[in-house]
Amino acid sequence: MKKYLLQSIRLTVVLLVLLCGAYPLFLSFAGGFSKGKGGGEKIMVDGKVVGYALIGQSFTKPQYFWGRPSAVSYNAAGSGGSNKAASNPDYEKDVQNRLDTLLKYHPYLQKSEIPSDMVTASGSGLDPNISEQGAAIQIKRVAEFRKVNEKTVADLVAQNTEHPLFGLFGPSKVNVLKLNVALDNLKK
Amino acid sequence: MNTELFGIIATYLLTVVLAIPLGIYLSKVFAGEKVWTDFLKPLENGIYKLSGINVKEQMNWKQHMKALMTINLVWLVYGFFVLLQQDKLPLNPDGNPGMSPDLAFNTIISFVVNCNLQHYSGESGVSYLTQHFVLMFLQFVSAATGIAAAVVFFKAFRDKTTTSLGNFWEFFVKSITRLLLPLSVIMGLILAFNGTPTSYQGKDQFISLQGDTVHVSRGPAAGFIAIKHLGTNGGGWFGANSAHPLENPSYLTNMVEMIAQVIIPIAMVIAFGYFIRRKKLAWMIFGVMTIGMLLLLLPTLSSELGGNPAIAKMGVSQATGAMEGKEVRFGPTASAYWSTVTTIISTGSVNSMHDSGMPLTGLWQLLGMMINSFYGGCGVGMLNYFIYLIIAVFISGLMVGRTPEFLGHKVEAREVKIAALITLLSPFLILAGTAIAAYVFTNHGGAAWAVQPKTWLNNPGFHGFSEMLYEMTSSNANNGSGFEGLGDGNTFWNVSTGFVLLLGRFLPIIGPVAIAGLLGAKKFIPESAGTLKTDTLTFSLMTFAVILVLNALSYFPALALGPLAEYFTLFK
Numbered sequence: 097m098k099k100y101l102l103q104s105i106r107l108t109v110v111l112l113v114l115l116c117g118a119y120p121l122f123l124s125f126a127g128g129f130s131k132g133k134g135g136g137e138k139i140m141v142d143g144k145v146v147g148y149a150l151i152g153q154s155f156t157k158p159q160y161f162w163g164r165p166s167a168v169s170y171n172a173a174g175s176g177g178s179n180k181a182a183s184n185p186d187y188e189k190d191v192q193n194r195l196d197t198l199l200k201y202h203p204y205l206q207k208s209e210i211p212s213d214m215v216t217a218s219g220s221g222l223d224p225n226i227s228e229q230g231a232a233i234q235i236k237r238v239a240e241f242r243k244v245n246e247k248t249v250a251d252l253v254a255q256n257t258e259h260p261l262f263g264l265f266g267p268s269k270v271n272v273l274k275l276n277v278a279l280d281n282l283k284k
Numbered sequence: 285m286n287t288e289l290f291g292i293i294a295t296y297l298l299t300v301v302l303a304i305p306l307g308i309y310l311s312k313v314f315a316g317e318k319v320w321t322d323f324l325k326p327l328e329n330g331i332y333k334l335s336g337i338n339v340k341e342q343m344n345w346k347q348h349m350k351a352l353m354t355i356n357l358v359w360l361v362y363g364f365f366v367l368l369q370q371d372k373l374p375l376n377p378d379g380n381p382g383m384s385p386d387l388a389f390n391t392i393i394s395f396v397v398n399c400n401l402q403h404y405s406g407e408s409g410v411s412y413l414t415q416h417f418v419l420m421f422l423q424f425v426s427a428a429t430g431i432a433a434a435v436v437f438f439k440a441f442r443d444k445t446t447t448s449l450g451n452f453w454e455f456f457v458k459s460i461t462r463l464l465l466p467l468s469v470i471m472g473l474i475l476a477f478n479g480t481p482t483s484y485q486g487k488d489q490f491i492s493l494q495g496d497t498v499h500v501s502r503g504p505a506a507g508f509i510a511i512k513h514l515g516t517n518g519g520g521w522f523g524a525n526s527a528h529p530l531e532n533p534s535y536l537t538n539m540v541e542m543i544a545q546v547i548i549p550i551a552m553v554i555a556f557g558y559f560i561r562r563k564k565l566a567w568m569i570f571g572v573m574t575i576g577m578l579l580l581l582l583p584t585l586s587s588e589l590g591g592n593p594a595i596a597k598m599g600v601s602q603a604t605g606a607m608e609g610k611e612v613r614f615g616p617t618a619s620a621y622w623s624t625v626t627t628i629i630s631t632g633s634v635n636s637m638h639d640s641g642m643p644l645t646g647l648w649q650l651l652g653m654m655i656n657s658f659y660g661g662c663g664v665g666m667l668n669y670f671i672y673l674i675i676a677v678f679i680s681g682l683m684v685g686r687t688p689e690f691l692g693h694k695v696e697a698r699e700v701k702i703a704a705l706i707t708l709l710s711p712f713l714i715l716a717g718t719a720i721a722a723y724v725f726t727n728h729g730g731a732a733w734a735v736q737p738k739t740w741l742n743n744p745g746f747h748g749f750s751e752m753l754y755e756m757t758s759s760n761a762n763n764g765s766g767f768e769g770l771g772d773g774n775t776f777w778n779v780s781t782g783f784v785l786l787l788g789r790f791l792p793i794i795g796p797v798a799i800a801g802l803l804g805a806k807k808f809i810p811e812s813a814g815t816l817k818t819d820t821l822t823f824s825l826m827t828f829a830v831i832l833v834l835n836a837l838s839y840f841p842a843l844a845l846g847p848l849a850e851y852f853t854l855f856k
Contacts, residue, residue, distance in 0.1 A: 097350065097354065100350055100351050100354040100355070101354055101358070102336065103335055103336055103337050103351075103355075103453065104351075104354050104355035104357075104358045105358055106334060106335040106336055107331070107335040107337065107355065107453065107457075108355065108358055108359065108362065108425075110331050110334045110335055111331070111421070111424070111425065111460070112417060112421060114331075114465075115420070115421055115424050115425075115460070115465070116416045116417045116420060116421050119465065119468070119469070119472075119507055120416055120420070120482075120504050120507045120508075122469070123469070123472045123473070123476055123482050123504070123506050123507045124482045124483055124484065124504050126473055126476060126482070127476035127477075127481070127482025127483065127504075127506060128482075128483070130476050130477045130479075130482070131477075131479070132479065132481070133483070134476065134481055134482040134483035134504075135481055135483045135485050135488070135502060136479070136481045136488070136500070136502055136530060137479055138490075141493070144490075144491070145490040146490065146491070146492060146493045147490065147492055147493060147498070148500060148530075149479070150479050150529040150530055150533050151500055151529055151530070152529070153492045153493065153494075153496070153498060154492070154494070154496060155493070155494060156494070157494050160493070160494060164612070170498070171498070171499070172498060172499060172500040172501060173407055173408070173487060173499040173500070173501050174405060174407050174408065174501070174523055175405075175407065175501075175522050175523045175524035175527075175528050176405075176523050176524050176637075176768070177524065177527070177608075177609040177636075177637035177639070177640060177768070178608065178609065178637070178640065179609070179637055179639040179640060179742050179743075179767070179768050179769030180608065180639070180640055180742070180743065180769070181639060181640065181742075181743035181747035181769075181850070182592045182594065182606065182608065182640065182641070182642050182643065182854060183594070183643065183743075183745065183746070183747055183850050183853055183854045184743045184744065184747065185744075187594075187608075187743075188594050188595075188598075191594075191595055191598065191600075192598060195598055195600060207598065207599030207600060208599055208600075208601050209601065210600050210601060211600070211601050211602075211603060212591065212592075212595055212600050212601065212602040212603075212606070212607040213607045213612050215595070215600055216595075216606075216607040216608040216609075216610075217608060217609065218527070218609070218610065218611050218612070219524060219527030219609045219610055219611050219619075219634070219635065219636045219637045219640075220522075220524035220527040220528045220529060220611060221524065222524070222528065222529055223529070223611050223612055223613075224529055224613075225611070225612035225613050226612060227604075227612055229601070229603070230612075260287040260291075260535070261291070261534075261535045261536055261539075263287075264287060264290050264291075264294070265287055265288075265290055265291035265294055265535060265539070266287055266288060266291045266535035266538075266613070266614070266615065266618065267287065267288055267535075267604065267612065267613070267614075267615040268287075269612045269613055273493065276493055277493065280493070
């Protein structure tokens with residue numbers, strides 16, 4: 097028993113060096129050559145960081161495309177979903193409220209045009225994407241507010257739509273932050 | 285829609301295509317045969333030398349278990365104190381506080397037992413030091429512990445009669461150097477170049493496009509996320525686990541993470557067959573496990589893709605399925621697939637919030653964890669399945685009126701008793717644990733504790749009961765996923781699940797290894813006309829029936845009270 101104890105302690109120390117020292121340091125070094133240099137890819141406007149490509153942010157102003165509801169209000173110092181059950185009556189009220197708000201700002205919409213991702217909270221609370229349909233329903237509002245042609249905005253949405261992996265796997269989606277940055281660039 | 289289905293079909297096929305050669309490779313590694321990774325031998329010899337280990341020393345099953353328990357005890361003590369003191373130690377750029385004793389108790393047990401139940405959030409509850417030197421370290425070594433224990437079990441059936449079952453340290457170290465570490469490096473690089481952070485910088489701050497100040501938690505997460513899946517651990521770097529966009533940035537990484545968590549459990553089944561030179565048996569076991577997986581996966585897909593009827597009633601379109609708690613870049617199909625594999629295998633990482641899934645999805649998730657051997661966790665999946673095999677052999681033996689045999693060794697009273705006790709342990713821990721929690725919740729809801737029991741649940745009614753049942757089931761299965769709405773960061777849950785975790789890990793390792801050790805030491809009986817063959821279709825069906833009957837008998841009442849009752853309320 098004593099022999100095993102001594103061996104266990106020594107083996108633990110050796111493995112700590114290998115697995116917690118060498119391994120992550122190597123990855124950290126290699127990650128320095130990635131797009132975000134290991135710190136996460138940032139989006140810049142006029143030399144200033146306005147966000148992370150992968151982290152969704154809160155958009156509430158009418159000139160922007162809006163993202164999904166978030167249980168953590170897009171505070172990226174934390175993360176998480178609502179954890180509301182499908183059968184929870186309070187949850188139904190939440191969804192109904194979000195639906196009503198959407199309809200208020202988009203009076204031209206039929207309910208059946210609204211995709212569920214626009215009225216449900218994401219798992220991380222930081223979802224950077226919305227569905228293609230989620231973007232499509234907002235085009236008219238954004239175009240009206242910015243006083244630009246609807247076609248121009250629709251083209252921007254199409255340019256910022258990410259298609260399935262290799263055209264085969266997974267859903268299509270729109271990165272809200274990248275789309276909004278592109279919208280702002282339109283003016284200039 | 286179709287692209288979402290193609291995505292999971294491709295994921296599964298790729299998993300199997302990679303797992304088969306990996307399994308053959310593993311059987312050679314542990315048999316000491318020549319493999320292309322032998323260039324790592326000097327590294328291993330260095331590790332043995334520095335640790336004072338002589339791998340030529342043969343151990344019997346008891347010595348194996350002593351070594352296993354001793355080193356696990358060392359990790360428990362080491363990790364507990366580091367978690368308590370993390371605020372005073374370096375590599376804490378965000379200035380996170382030390383853990384309370386009950387939280388440290390729960391966390392260290394949870395990571396030592398390969399569960400990774402997390403009653404803290406990664407962003408605010410741990411430092412970079414504890415993420416790496418305690419949690420990630422344990423993700424490697426707890427997976428290696430499971431694999432090494434499974435190899436001991438393999439070894440008992442390779443030779444006709446034997447008590448020398450190899451050297452525990454050798455199996456353990458090789459699991460890391462020949463399997464977990466190389467695969468983690470590859471996967472860590474894939475993640476790093478697809479957006480997961482690797483640098484040690486602390487929290488960042490910026491002004492968002494519409495002018496809000498935003499803080500972003502980061503950290504060297506890529507390596508952690510690689511081993512969290514390969515080792516079927518599941519604990520997340522961030523609170524939202526693999527739903528977090530930095531932890532799982534794209535559909536590609538999502539596929540990689542889904543493949544990574546299933547590949548070693550399948551490879552271990554293949555390795556078993558090649559190692560004991562009974563390939564047909566391995567394919568039969570693989571077949572049973574795969575059918576089991578499909579029987580859980582297909583209804584899960586159907587329940588998630590159907591969407592939430594309450595939302596459908598409002599008139600909103602759910603073209604791809606239920607979206608609450610899910611990410612747009614994965615969609616409901618890949619989230620449903622993930623929720624099945626993460627629960628049948630004891631990973632417990634999530635890419636969607638299980639608490640917000642549809643009622644029947646919860647049912648299949650719970651059942652997957654209760655069975656816990658459709659592939660199952662790293663190494664331990666095979667050990668769990670072995671217990672079902674012994675029970676099936678025993679019952680079949682009774683049916684034909686012969687002394688049951690398994691692979692040429694008589695299965696007698698002692699072995700069957702151990703198997704029966706291990707089989708009973710899971711329902712006991714899950715049901716008694718849930719019963720105590722439900723009792724405290726209903727009868728002592730107002731107890732003057734820091735967190736009052738009546739505030740535990742995030743959802744009312746049957747689903748609230750499911751939250752407690754899920755937590756206990758996940759702990760016993762060493763899974764680690766949760767219905768995260770449960771307020772589990774308090775003394776009651778930290779302590780109660782801590783004990784369930786410990787018992788649910790070590791007894792189901794010691795039990796099967798003991799049976800294998802006892803059987804391996806018995807006289808070998810050559811096959812004859814009267815031998816019960818274990819690699820036939822009939823016997824595989826028998827095993828499947830045993831798994832089904834045992835679990836249905838144990839858990840049906842609890843499942844009826846939780847997800848089934850919720851289903852009938854929602855779909856009335």
